[in-house]
Amino acid sequence: MSDRQYHVDGDLVPVDEATVSVRDRGFMYGDAVFETLRAYGGEVFRWAAHAERLANSAAAISLDHGLTHDELQRRIAETLRANDLRDAYVKLSITRGVQPGKLTPGTDVDPTVVIQVKPLPRGGVAADPIWDAPATLQTVKTRRIPDAALPSRAKTHNYLNGILARLELRVSDADEAVMLDGDGHLAEGATSNLFFVDGEALCTPSLDGPVLPGITREEVIDIAGEEGIPVNEGSFTLDDLRGAEEAFVTNTTWEVRPVESVDGIDVGGGPLTTLFQRVYDARVEREFYDGERLSDDGERAGAADEDDTA
Known part of the structure; x- marks a missing residue:
């Protein structure tokens, strides 16, 4: 009880x-x-x-x-x-x-x-993430419902599309499904937005496609603007994600979660993923915990002594 x-x-x-x-x-x-x-x-x-x-x-x-x-x-x-x-x-x-x-x-x-x-655990700086490791992603056959059939911006109880995608992961035991649109372009995860780095910019599927406008997605794009990191919201292929220098997925509870692999291909985190995690955590720390775990210059207290790996 x-x-x-x-x-x-x-x-x-x-x-x-x-x-x-x-x-x-x-x-x-x-x-x-x-x-x-x-x-x-x-x-x-x-x-x-x-x-x-x-x-x-x-x-x-x-x-x-x-x-x-x-x-x-x-x-x-x-x-x-x-x-x-x-x-x-x-x-x-x-x-x-x-x-x-x-x-x-x-x-x-x-x-x-x-x-x-x-x-859930406390958020902000030096918090314990709710995930236990970087995410493994697996592309699934289930396609994202087109916007003309069910508006992508509508977050409804009709979640069978994502459920069918997640059911396919039982074979690979991956953490998240990579869903493509009807034309075979990247859309989103079953419960997350996708980001990757291609050497020139931070890339993420455009909201012109069947992509939910994630709140954490919006926060990451705002951080990128603050940090002077170019963002490419566009149309991408699965090979773009598989060949990325680094990748991560976002949602409200995961926050910024690094990606370890896509379809068994190592991708791994990297300096930009770590940057987004740190800035995100610092924003939460300042706004909701009065910055108690931040040093006077706004950085994570004790950051110089910590391992940079995600």
């Missing part, structure tokens, strides 16, 4: 009592949107960006749930406090609720809103 509490439709309830109706459209059809968030020091990382993406997802599936960003943020904060969590994984889901059992949704919406949380 767990003493953790989830937020369900405006109320905090014990995990064992946190339920939704079997007639809920989120359960029946995947008719729901969600955001995976990470809390550092009691606050959600880049809430405004997550809230905007959630709103875009809802708009993409014509879900007018009527909840303000402030109200959703209040419920998240209440859930974290109730569970005495300052560093945590947070999942916010909004479904179209219970409606008559037909595929076409009704215009009247009484949404189901669920917030789940679980503890």
